[in-house]
Amino acid sequence: MFYKKEQIIKALSDIIFFPKSNNIIALNMVENIEIKGNIINISIGFPKLDDPAINIVKNASIKAIKDKVDKNAEVNITAVVETKQGSLSGIKNIIAVASGKGGVGKSMVAANLAIALQKSGAKVGLLDADIYGPSIPIMFNLENERPSVIEKNGKTLIVPIKKYGISVLSIGFFVEPEKALIWRGPMASKALNQLFNDTDWGKLDYLIVDLPPGTGDIPLTLVQSYPITGVIVVTTPQQVAISDVRKAANMFQQEQIKIPMLGLIENMSYFTPAELPNNKYYIFGEGTGKQFAESLNIPFLGQIPLVQNISESGDSGSPVTLNNDLPVTKVFIKLAENLKKQTEK
Ligand SMILES: Nc1ncnc2c1ncn2[C@@H]1O[C@H](COP(=O)(O)OP(=O)(O)O)[C@@H](O)[C@H]1O
Numbered sequence: 488m489f490y491k492k493e494q495i496i497k498a499l500s501d502i503i504f505f506p507k508s509n510n511i512i513a514l515n516m517v518e519n520i521e522i523k524g525n526i527i528n529i530s531i532g533f534p535k536l537d538d539p540a541i542n543i544v545k546n547a548s549i550k551a552i553k554d555k556v557d558k559n560a561e562v563n564i565t566a567v568v569e570t571k572q573g574s575l576s577g578i579k580n581i582i583a584v585a586s587g588k589g590g591v592g593k594s595m596v597a598a599n600l601a602i603a604l605q606k607s608g609a610k611v612g613l614l615d616a617d618i619y620g621p622s623i624p625i626m627f628n629l630e631n632e633r634p635s636v637i638e639k640n641g642k643t644l645i646v647p648i649k650k651y652g653i654s655v656l657s658i659g660f661f662v663e664p665e666k667a668l669i670w671r672g673p674m675a676s677k678a679l680n681q682l683f684n685d686t687d688w689g690k691l692d693y694l695i696v697d698l699p700p701g702t703g704d705i706p707l708t709l710v711q712s713y714p715i716t717g718v719i720v721v722t723t724p725q726q727v728a729i730s731d732v733r734k735a736a737n738m739f740q741q742e743q744i745k746i747p748m749l750g751l752i753e754n755m756s757y758f759t760p761a762e763l764p765n766n767k768y769y770i771f772g773e774g775t776g777k778q779f780a781e782s783l784n785i786p787f788l789g790q791i792p793l794v795q796n797i798s799e800s801g802d803s804g805s806p807v808t809l810n811n812d813l814p815v816t817k818v819f820i821k822l823a824e825n826l827k828k829q830t831e832k
């Protein structure tokens with residue numbers, strides 16, 4: 488009997504690692520497969536070797552191979568401590584940008600923070616994982632671009648697109664925006680895994696991830712499956728937005744997840760008309776974001792005003808922070824400094 492590696496990978500892709508609610512192939516846990524005659528030796532990486540899930544995964548893997556490949560195969564599974572996953576090993580900080588609901592400016596914050604960090608001398612990547620409304624391609628004027636691929640160690644990897652000095656990748660590069668909406672859980676997770684694991688991210692100080700809004704499966708799976716340094720939440724000052732943020736913050740702080748909350752950013756805090764740059768009109772109420780951050784015990788990173796430059800520059804594909812002459816650029820530079828401080832803690 489001559490087994491193919493693909494048959495084994497296929498059988499193992501049914502094995503779920505429950506702590507991360509995904510299969511062991513998608514999670515890149517299978518570190519090595521060796522086939523010698525009818526003997527199959529597999530090593531699987533786990534976060535810790537006293538994980539009670541190890542035996543479940545081992546037994547299920549043996550059974551799957553015997554059932555689906557060959558009942559006479561001799562299968563040996565070795566549990567090893569996971570090595571930091573290939574494509575992500577060069578990334579110092581992975582920062583997820585989340586929000587309770589859509590339309591609060593999450594993508595705008597992700598884009599401008601990425602640029603502000605890059606201007607401070609950091610190597611930055613930006614991953615748009617918002618399958619329900621990828622907007623980074625428009626914000627970076629990359630709507631008609633498609634990333635290329637390269638071969639590395641026998642694996643095909645996606646190469647992010649370099650724009651404004653940032654390595655940019657969006658789920659929007661691979662799907663029609665209307666089609667993304669109808670994606671179901673497993674398909675969406677598979678695509679997201681590719682954006683993380685099958686991408687040549689290289690060396691980065693920061694990878695900023697624009698998450699889908701809310702507390703659905705995608706943000707949950709992402710924070711459970713990847714070594715996220717911490718989460719930033721974006722809100723607007725209205726009470727309706729705030730109550731959704733509470734749900735999101737609670738999700739990230741659940742016992743099994745416990746991702747550090749790096750801070751809260753309040754967007755559209757006040758309105759400043761272009762002709763009166765020193766006036767601030769707190770049209771949605773003043774101080775809500777800060778009080779709220781305090782009540783949730785997460786750092787308050789700062790406020791972003793409602794200004795026309797922000798939406799115009801987003802629509803035209805060159806985020807405001809690229810322009811050193813605009814007063815609002817200083818806001819993002821300051822936010823990035825605050826964020827850096829939080830990640831250094
Ligand atoms: N502070 C702001 N001032 C002006 N326009 C803003 C501001 N924040 C966001 N916008 C605009 O609001 C819209 C929604 O922002 P976006 O970042 O796409 O939200 P989300 O990613 O949370 O759905 C975009 O057109 C964006 O340019």
Ligand SMILES: [Mg+2]
Nearest residue numbers: 593594617622
């Ligand atoms: Mg968005």
